[in-house]
Amino acid sequence: MLQILTNHSNEYLFERRDGLLVTQFPAVEHNFHCDVGLEDVQFAVNNSRMLVANLSLASDGTPFEKSEYSDGTFVIPEKVDRLFQCGASVILRGAHRFLPGIRTRVNELRRIWMCDVQANLYVSHPNSIATTPHFDPHDILIYQVSGSKNWKVYDCAFKRPENWDSFKVERHGYGDEIEEVLVDEGDLVLWPRGIVHQPVASSFSIHIAFGIKSPSYKDLMIELINLMALEDEDFRVNPRLQSSSAENVHAMLGLVEKLREVLNDQEIGTRLLDEMLAYDFQGDSSEFSFR
Incomplete structure (x- = not known):
């Protein structure tokens, strides 16, 4: 169903997802685009009266306490900007609710995959880490809007988590690093659920993670x-x-x-x-x- 995005068949893409194989499409091999910049994210934060549940800030894989950038209910834009200027990564959860370009792509992907799709957007400074190693409980389609990221992949015995199955290192665990995937500007990556990963920004980076919540x-x-x-x-x-x-x-x-x-x-x-x-x-x- 993603043949409107790439030259590959439905069968190939579903096989890659269910086979737990990372599939990367360089920018020249697809027609998927979603233009969004730092100014769009800043506008959304400054003008949306955003709930704290929709925004996270992190540094070196450790999230900031929500009290550091919110009043407990809504984010405080000035505090968000101050932490960002000091090197914090910004994670906009449910980005399709705030950015029309991403919302258009989410709606397209919902029609393509015939399931619920959500989108999170990540803004990272060079050499920064927004998350610790983890897996996503659903397939994700990564679109590298700008910059580049190096995705470290780790071995994990736990396969095919449920959509509700949040990663917990004490329960699921993970092993040695087994691969690195460099994702450059414009690249599209189909990342099956259950693969433990940790992205590290190689430069100033913006990427969108489209969560594809397929049924089992x-x-x-x-x-x-x-x-x-x-x-x-x-x-x-x-x-x-x-x-x-x-x-x-x-x-x-x-x-x-x-x-x-x-x-x-x-x-x-x-x-x-x-x-x-x-x-x-x-x-x-x-x-x-x-x-």
């Missing part, structure tokens, strides 16, 4: 159960009404059989899966009917 089989199964529960009261029975664990197991096996029957019905199963895969899991899919 678990998401599809949960959505399928939710849809069936709308029409079949057996899915809505309180398990504490049963007198034993054995009765609950029997009841649940009956529900599994009902799921199997729906999926085995080629017409209903295919229509259901097609509609759910085209649905971004952020709205209301309750209009689907099994009839």
Whole structure:
């Protein structure tokens, strides 16, 4: 679906994502552009009455306390600018809410990938580090607006995290550095979820990370159960009404059989899966009917 951005097929790009392989497209190989500059970020911070949840500041991988640049609810532009001038990296979370050019690209990517997409923007000084090594729980599409960054890649045994699975070093851990990816101005990089990385600015840098929150089989199964529960009261029975664990197991096996029957019905199963895969899991899919 990204063939409008590159010369590669849908199958190739999905394979690269699911295969946990970083794929880099130099500027000459794609037509994806998103012009945004430091002045646009400064305008958004100064004029948006921005919630503190939408802005982070960091230095050497360590975030600043929010009290250092906000009143606890809204950011204080003068304090943000002071820390930035002293070398802090700026992370604008949900950048598509503040910058129209990024919003346009987010909407395009939502149509392309048929899922929820968000965008964060990073402004970094030369040789600065905004984050410690971590993975993202969703695929990301990196667009290097200006400057360049060197992305360090680390080994990690934990694969394919969920969209809600925030990286915690004590739980997930990571190993030795195994690769470095230099991303230059104009480059586009498809970065699959679960790859532990740490970007280091090689020069003054602005990049956008588009988070692509694709569904998993678990998401599809949960959505399928939710849809069936709308029409079949057996899915809505309180398990504490049963007198034993054995009765609950029997009841649940009956529900599994009902799921199997729906999926085995080629017409209903295919229509259901097609509609759910085209649905971004952020709205209301309750209009689907099994009839």
